[in-house]
Amino acid sequence: MIRKTGSYKTWKAGGETIEAFIPLPLPPRNPTLSIDGKLGEKHQAAMAALGRLQTASTMVPSPNWFLYGYVRKEAVVSSQIEGTESTLEDVVVFELNRQAKDVADVTEVCNYIDALNYARDQMNSPNGLLICTRLICNVHERLMRGSRGQEKQPGRIRTSQNWIGGTRPGNAKFVPPPPESVPDLLASLDTWIHSSDQLPLLIKIGLAHVQFETIHPFLDGNGRVGRLLITLLTEFWKLLDGPFLYLSLGFKRHRQEYYRALDAVRTEGDWEAWLDFYLDCAIESAEDGTSTAKQLFKLVNDDRRKFAESEHANLAAMRLFERLPEQPMITALKTAEILHCTKPTATKAIESLVKADILVEITGRLRDRIYAYRKYLDVLGQDTLPIASDS
Numbered sequence: 572m573i574r575k576t577g578s579y580k581t582w583k584a585g586g587e588t589i590e591a592f593i594p595l596p597l598p599p600r601n602p603t604l605s606i607d608g609k610l611g612e613k614h615q616a617a618m619a620a621l622g623r624l625q626t627a628s629t630m631v632p633s634p635n636w637f638l639y640g641y642v643r644k645e646a647v648v649s650s651q652i653e654g655t656e657s658t659l660e661d662v663v664v665f666e667l668n669r670q671a672k673d674v675a676d677v678t679e680v681c682n683y684i685d686a687l688n689y690a691r692d693q694m695n696s697p698n699g700l701l702i703c704t705r706l707i708c709n710v711h712e713r714l715m716r717g718s719r720g721q722e723k724q725p726g727r728i729r730t731s732q733n734w735i736g737g738t739r740p741g742n743a744k745f746v747p748p749p750p751e752s753v754p755d756l757l758a759s760l761d762t763w764i765h766s767s768d769q770l771p772l773l774i775k776i777g778l779a780h781v782q783f784e785t786i787h788p789f790l791d792g793n794g795r796v797g798r799l800l801i802t803l804l805t806e807f808w809k810l811l812d813g814p815f816l817y818l819s820l821g822f823k824r825h826r827q828e829y830y831r832a833l834d835a836v837r838t839e840g841d842w843e844a845w846l847d848f849y850l851d852c853a854i855e856s857a858e859d860g861t862s863t864a865k866q867l868f869k870l871v872n873d874d875r876r877k878f879a880e881s882e883h884a885n886l887a888a889m890r891l892f893e894r895l896p897e898q899p900m901i902t903a904l905k906t907a908e909i910l911h912c913t914k915p916t917a918t919k920a921i922e923s924l925v926k927a928d929i930l931v932e933i934t935g936r937l938r939d940r941i942y943a944y945r946k947y948l949d950v951l952g953q954d955t956l957p958i959a960s961d962s
Contacts, residue, residue: 573839573840574599574600574601574602574839574840574841574842575595575601575840576594576595576599576836576837576840576842577592577593577594577595577785577837578592578593578595579591579592579593580593580748580749580752582749584732584740584749585732585739585740585741587739587740587741588741589732589740589741589743589746590746591732591740591746591747591748591749591752592745592746592747592748592785592837593748593749593752593756594748594756594782594785594786594837596759596760596763597759597760597763597768597778597779597782598763598768598770598778599778599840599842604770604774604778604842604843604846606770606771606774606846609847610843610846610847610850613847613850613851613854614771614773614774614850616850616854617773617850617853617854617857618771618773618810620853620854620857620858620861621773621805621810621811621816621853621857623857623858623861624811624815624816624857624858624860624861624864625811625812625815626861627860627861627864627865628811628812628813628815628860628864629812630864630865630868631864631867631868631871631896635896635897638813638814639896639897640863640867640896640951641814641815641817641860641863642684642687642688642814643659643662643663643680643684644659644817644820644951644952645683645687645798645802645814645817645819645820646662646680646681646683646684646687647659647662647680648817648819648820648823648954649683649794649795649798649799649817649819650676650679650680650683650795651823652794652795652798652819652822652823652826653679653794653795655676655679655680656676657676657677657679657680658952659948659951659952660900660943660948660952661676661677661680662677662680662681662684663899663900663943663948664900664941665677665681666681667900667901667902667905667941668902668939668941678717679714682713682714682715682716682717683714683795683799685713685716686710686711686713686714686799687710687799687802687803687814689709689710689713690702690706690709690710690799690803691803691806691814693706693709694706694803694806694807701765701807702764702800702803702804702807703761703764703765704728704754704757704758704760704761707757707788707796707800708726708727708728709726710796710799711725711726711789711792711796712725712726714792714795714796714799715791715792723789723790723791723792724789724790725792727789728750728753728754728757728788728789729750729753729788729789729790730750731750731790732746732747732749732750733747733787733789733790734746734747735747735787745834745837747785747786747787748785748786748787753786753788756786756788757786757788760779760782760783760786763779764779764804772804772808772810773805773810773850773853774846775804775808776800776801776804776805776808777801777845777846777849777850777853778842778846779800779804780797780798780800780801780849781833781836781842781845783796783797783800784797784833785833785836785837798817798818798819798822801816801818802814802816802817802818815860816853816856816857816860817856817860818849818852818853818856820855820856820859820954821851821852821853821855821856822852823954824855824954825848825852828848829848829852832844832845832848832849833845859954863950863951863953866950867896867947867950867951870946870947870950871895871896871947874892874929874946875892875893877927878892878924878927878929881927883923883924883926883927884923884927885919885920885923887910887912887916887917887919887920887923888919888920888921888923888924890910890920891906891909891910891917891920891921891924892924892929894909894910895929895930895944895947896944896947899943899944899947899948899951900933900941900942900943900944900948901921901930901941901942901943901944902939902940902941902942903917903918903921903940904917906918906920906921921942924942925942929944929946930942930943930944930945931943931945933945
């Protein structure tokens, strides 16, 4: 049976007749969504994987370790899906000295980090915004600020037709709802997110992501905002204590399956196939996060022990070492700033960590040198190389 998930509106846009898709409100109906059988088992497996991720996130001495690395990893991968080529190392260097090979690319990634941090601050503030259209618009404004696409009405719901694939609405692969339908569709999504719907919360997150992507409320940046919505809802509904579940990596690895599953919802009403794919990505992402947390925990503990027992250890260097997971690239000037010490003391601390094979100088310059905790960045940066061209 094919479930109806929306209707098409025929209208004129750009001088041609198009059919724009208007989705029905959530949750899926006729038939209603049933989380049982294999789908129920997969949901249980995904929740168990999230539980292991939550446990792993508490292993590290400071939650900022996890937040620092995973926020930036998600920002890099989500932006790569949209065509940027910045790596995790590019972002860390840019945050350190504001220099980059492609400033526009890195700015997009840094905007993603800023948008996520803003949304989390709002959600965790007594007087802040909950997840709603207004918060999403504010997130979008920060995402697009000063980057490519900044001319496409950052923070504003679109008032013109957009499309996906093709060169114009008439030959597009998918045409989202006409602009006059978008405010009501977003209001309906807001209401459903905050409703007492009895569907499991992880399932609701997967449905909300598809609905947002189908509405496509902005002229640009919808994909990144839609992926941010998954991360934010996971924390908002307390499935995890922080924004630790990032599905962008799974969506990047399985891009064609991702697009096929989205299309199947719109054309066949196949929410079950989407949820099957989405839960696979959730399991994969949670397992990636758990593995990475364990690797980082072991690496830092081993390096701490080896350095403390080495002839190069001194107090300033040990203090600097403890800051490296949140500052995996460093300069003498930055070290003096975070340790509140003189530049000669900072330089000596860095030299001690270089001699112990913990820091590596990466510029090859005599001045303004940058030192990296390379082993840490290598673990964190797994699977974050830019997407290869299909050509």
